[in-house]
Amino acid sequence: MPRSDTTRPRPAWFFREYEPVGIDLGSPAAVAAYDRNQGTDPDADDALLDRLGVVAGSRLVDLACGTGSLVVQAARRGAEAHGVDVSEEMLAFAQARAERVGASAGWHRAGFLDYVHRAGHADVVTTKSALHQLPDFWKQQALLNVAGMLRPGGTFYLWDVIFSFPPADFEERLQRWIETAGRPEDQGFTRADFEAHVREEFSTYAWILEGMLERAGFEIVSHAPRTPTHGEFVCRRR
Ligand SMILES: C[S@@+](CC[C@H](N)C(=O)[O-])C[C@H]1O[C@@H](n2cnc3c(N)ncnc32)[C@H](O)[C@@H]1O
Structure with a gap:
């Protein structure tokens, strides 16, 4: 999948977010192994979507969607769901997952930093196990981008x-x-x-x-450090 038209050109000093960081996810076999190791669980996705108030007609964007389980579960409940990822292999796996269950979602080959959300303001933006791929300076730019794609009062998870x-x-x-x-x-x-x-x-x-x-313009609704090394933030766009 070429980079989608939902990206913007960047100057030479810009962070190269398409270059792989960390464990190898650059082949279909590595992606399938990632999906198994991650313990993908549609019930857990549904529970999260319930918590975030995602219902039929909600617009959700999952950034760095990986193998797409959360996007697929959102689409299955009638949400307008968008999965964004820099990896062609991840998006291919995610699209195949959606096709298997007849779920229709938007898939975008784009990054935290260069994704331009053109579908109208989102109600909910999520990102799991991925923001750590950016150094802190660039995390801040990514969060500004997230705030820009959410409607006021919208939720960021x-x-x-x-x-x-x-x-x-x-x-x-x-x-x-x-x-x-x-x-x-x-x-x-x-x-x-x-x-x-x-x-x-x-x-x-x-x-x-x-x-x-x-x-970046968020009010932190809750921060739950689940363990000393993992945690979640639920935020509202001011
Ligand atoms: C550890 S996986 C997490 C995938 C998924 N969110 C999950 O919870 O299983 C990290 C994902 O981030 C993607 N990724 C890495 N850098 C990215 C960036 N700058 N923008 C968007 N996606 C990125 C990778 O391709 C990979 O799919």
């Missing part, structure tokens, strides 16, 4: 690897996460995957994201 431990404890907390989360090969994400995440990706502290969300 962010789930990610987000740190809420005291900074001085970083070594022990990260080591504990890697040791408890890592699975044997073929049974999930491995210890090496989590090590690479910390080393090469850009997960950050909740208190940094709070400042960014506020500066």
Whole structure:
């Protein structure tokens, strides 16, 4: 899939968001393995959509939609659902998932930074396990882009690897996460995957994201640190 017409040209100094970061997702086999390891669960997607008030006729955009499960479940309940991702392989997998269940959604090959939402203001924007792909400076620009695509009062849901431990404890907390989360090969994400995440990706502290969300024009409705290394924000566009 070529980059969609929902992207905008960028100057040479702009962050290259189409270049892969972290674990390899560059082949159909790697994408299928990702989908298995991620534990894709339509019931969990439905529960999240219920919490966010997504109903028939809602307009939802899922940024960095990956294998598309949340978008597909939104479309199945009659929402106007859009999945956005930089990866052709992810979008192909997501489209095939939608076709299998007869769900109709908009799929856009675009990034957090260059996606231009042309379908009218969204009621809900979501992004899960992906904002950490951008360094903090660029996360702020991505959040400004999110705010621009939402209607006033619209909801932004962010789930990610987000740190809420005291900074001085970083070594022990990260080591504990890697040791408890890592699975044997073929049974999930491995210890090496989590090590690479910390080393090469850009997960950050909740208190940094709070400042960014506020500066992007969001009111934080709730912040739930589910563990010292993961958490969610539910925000309302002012
Ligand atoms: C770890 S996966 C998460 C996928 C999905 N949201 C989920 O919860 O399973 C990260 C996704 O972010 C996508 N991605 C990476 N950088 C991106 C960017 N700058 N803009 C949009 N998508 C991006 C990758 O292609 C991949 O599909």
